[in-house]
Structure formats: C-alpha cells, structure tokens
Amino acid sequence: MTRTPVNVTVTGAAGQIGYALLFRIASGHLLGPDVPVNLRLLEIPQGVKAAEGTAMELDDCAFPLLRGIEITDDPNVAFAGANVALLVGARPRTKGMERGDLLAANGGIFKPQGKAINDNAADDIKVLVVGNPANTNALIAQAAAPDVPAERFTAMTRLDHNRAISQLAAKTGAAVSDIKKLTIWGNHSATQYPDIFHAEIAGKNAAEVVNDEAWLADTFIPTVAKRGAAIIEARGASSAASAANAAIDHVHTWVNGTAAGDWTSMGIPSDGSYGVPEGIISSFPVTTKDGTYEIVQGLDINEFSRARIDASVKELTEERDAVRELGLI
Numbered sequence: 001m002t003r004t005p006v007n008v009t010v011t012g013a014a015g016q017i018g019y020a021l022l023f024r025i026a027s028g029h030l031l032g033p034d035v036p037v038n039l040r041l042l043e044i045p046q047g048v049k050a051a052e053g054t055a056m057e058l059d060d061c062a063f064p065l066l067r068g069i070e071i072t073d074d075p076n077v078a079f080a081g082a083n084v085a086l087l088v089g090a091r092p093r094t095k096g097m098e099r100g101d102l103l104a105a106n107g108g109i110f111k112p113q114g115k116a117i118n119d120n121a122a123d124d125i126k127v128l129v130v131g132n133p134a135n136t137n138a139l140i141a142q143a144a145a146p147d148v149p150a151e152r153f154t155a156m157t158r159l160d161h162n163r164a165i166s167q168l169a170a171k172t173g174a175a176v177s178d179i180k181k182l183t184i185w186g187n188h189s190a191t192q193y194p195d196i197f198h199a200e201i202a203g204k205n206a207a208e209v210v211n212d213e214a215w216l217a218d219t220f221i222p223t224v225a226k227r228g229a230a231i232i233e234a235r236g237a238s239s240a241a242s243a244a245n246a247a248i249d250h251v252h253t254w255v256n257g258t259a260a261g262d263w264t265s266m267g268i269p270s271d272g273s274y275g276v277p278e279g280i281i282s283s284f285p286v287t288t289k290d291g292t293y294e295i296v297q298g299l300d301i302n303e304f305s306r307a308r309i310d311a312s313v314k315e316l317t318e319e320r321d322a323v324r325e326l327g328l329i
C-alpha cells in the first residue's frame with residue numbers, strides 16, 4: 001500500500017451526518033479499499049471538543065487506511081491540500097426564520113469556505129455540498145472560488161435518487177439492483193422531480209411497468225420529495241445515516257465511475273442543457289468516468305416531466321436571485 005493518502009475534509013464533523021460519515025470514509029467506502037486517507041475535520045469552536053471525541057473513536061477502530069486526523073476551526077487549515085471536501089455543516093432553519101434569513105446565514109458559512117477552498121485546496125479538489133439549502137450553498141461556495149473549475153462544485157441529490165429507487169422497487173417488487181437510469185431533476189427540496197420515464201426495471205421501461213400515472217403524480221413524487229420531512233417527523237431528527245450513505249455514494253461514483261448502462265443524479269452547475277439556465281446548480285442525470293462527469297444528453301422530456309423540471313428550476317433561479325441580491329455571489 002504505497003499510494004499517497006488522499007486528503008478528505010469534512011465540515012460539520014461533530015454533527016449527526018458527520019458521525020455516520022467519518023467511519024465509512026476511514027474504512028475505505030468513499031474512495032476504495034486500497035486508498036489511504038487523511039481526514040481534516042472542520043467545526044465551529046463549540047463543536048471542536050465533540051469532533052475530538054469522534055476522532056478518539058476513529059483511532060480506536062485502528063482503520064488500516066486512516067493515516068491521520070486533523071481537527072480545526074480554521075477553514076484555511078481544514079482545506080489545505082484538500083482533494084475531496086464534504087461540506088456538511090450548515091445553519092439549519094429555525095422557527096420564524098424567513099428563507100432570506102436562511103440564505104444569508106448560510107452565505108456566512110459557504111462564502112468563506114469557498115474562498116478557503118480557492119486559496120488552499122489541491123488542484124484536483126472535488127467538492128460535495130450536503131448542508132441545506134445544498135444547491136444554493138454550493139453556488140455560493142463556487143462563486144467564491146474563481147480559480148477552481150466551476151464543475152468541481154456539486155450538491156447532493158443522491159439521497160433523493162436512492163429514495164426514489166427504493167420506492168420504485170417497493171411498488172414493482174423489483175430488486176433495487178435491477179433499477180437503472182433513474183433521474184432526480186432540479187433542487188434538493190420539495191420541488192425536486194424524480195423522473196422514471198427513462199428509468200429501466202430489469203431492462204424494461206419503468207413508466208410502462210408501473211403504468212399508473214396517478215400513483216406517479218400523487219404517491220411516488222410526493223413521497224420521494226417529502227421524505228426528508230417524513231423522517232424528521234418519525235425520528236425527531238433529520239436523516240443522518242442515509243444522508244451519510246448518499247454522500248459516500250456520490251463521491252464514490254464521481255471518482256470511480258458509473259456502471260455501463262446506468263447513470264446517477266448529481267447537483268451540478270448547469271451548462272444550459274434541457275433548458276436549465278446556465279450556472280445554477282441543478283440536479284441532472286450524469287455519467288461519470290475517470291473523476292469527471294457528463295450530463296446524459298438527448299433524453300426526450302414529455303409534458304409531465306417538463307412542467308415539473310421547470311417548477312424546480314424556477315425555485316433555483318429564485319434562490320440564485322436572492323443570494324445575488326444579498327451580495328453572496
């Protein structure tokens with residue numbers, strides 16, 4: 001095992017998702033079973049002690065791939081030489097908080113972190129934003145990092161993608177592994193659009209297998225889109241292990257590639273494909289190879305899908321306009 005360790009920075013390391021995520025990164029699930037890692041954990045000063053506790057537990061696992069752990073409250077230290085950055089820490093919406101307040105509070109986190117990535121990260125940095133509102137937080141960080149290629153900033157819709165596959169498998173009795181080419185379009189929010197019109201179940205068109213537009217419109221789409229709220233209602237806390245799992249999946253797929261005959265969903269800066277305004281960070285169907293991704297082109301978008309993609313994209317453009325007005329991008 002002579003490979004140079006990959007530097008992985010995790011923000012919000014002492015939070016719920018951080019606790020579910022760090023052990024899987026250290027055991028090789030993020031990058032592969034033969035890739036050593038250095039962990040850099042960024043927390044706010046009040047979170048540093050808890051992050052130190054998690055680091056003690058990481059030590060106690062004696063993971064062969066874990067070469068070092070550094071804990072800091074300084075973004076410039078946390079992102080120094082970072083190859084992969086998972087931006088999990090964010091300001092949650094609290095009672096009475098307006099959307100503008102939420103965007104402003106998160107701008108105060110993601111703008112300086114974007115600048116610290118710009119100034120300190122490795123040339124091959126790949127960024128995944130998990131902290132909500134993930135798409136627009138990714139846009140804020142990307143705008144603050146003009147020296148980093150814009151496409152390296154991505155937002156997580158893989159949890160939505162995985163949720164949609166699971167719901168479709170339950171409806172049709174298919175195995176999860178038989179479901180391919182599902183797409184999440186738009187924002188990681190209640191407006192997201194999980195699209196099965198191009199999906200396949202054991203090689204057959206998923207929409208034809210389901211053959212039930214009422215189920216699609218009234219059950220499947222709202223169940224996937226509101227799953228985060230349903231988990232909060234049931235668990236009394238937001239999705240953590242499943243969110244961490246999706247973050248692992250997102251980066252693993254980005255680095256290691258999609259399988260032939262399949263694609264995944266990632267929030268990425270739009271290049272204008274499918275009528276999504278250039279620059280906003282929206283979820284698309286993508287294939288990945290050798291650490292890069294490409295939007296799947298040439299899909300026929302029916303009326304049912306078009307209206308739903310447009311609605312989610314409209315929300316994203318409104319978020320972009322709001323953060324522009326706040327001077328965050």
Ligand SMILES: NC(=O)C1=CN([C@@H]2O[C@H](COP(=O)(O)OP(=O)(O)OC[C@H]3O[C@@H](n4cnc5c(N)ncnc54)[C@H](O)[C@@H]3O)[C@@H](O)[C@H]2O)C=CC1
Pocket residue numbers: 011012013014015016017018042043044046047088089090091092109129130131132133134156157158159160188238239240243
């Ligand atoms: N994109 C997605 O699919 C999902 C996103 N999320 C989002 O992920 C985020 C984190 O969730 P949890 O871990 O459950 O929250 P949490 O509240 O348990 O942990 C957040 C951690 O971030 C830290 N933090 C806050 N500001 C920071 C900063 N400026 N720098 C470094 N650390 C900072 C806090 O001290 C805390 O330890 C939330 O915004 C949540 O809404 C959650 C589930 C799914």
Ligand SMILES: O=C([O-])CC(=O)C(=O)O
Pocket residue numbers: 132159227228229231238239
């Ligand atoms: O709203 C939240 O914090 C949780 C979330 O994003 C999800 O579970 O999809």
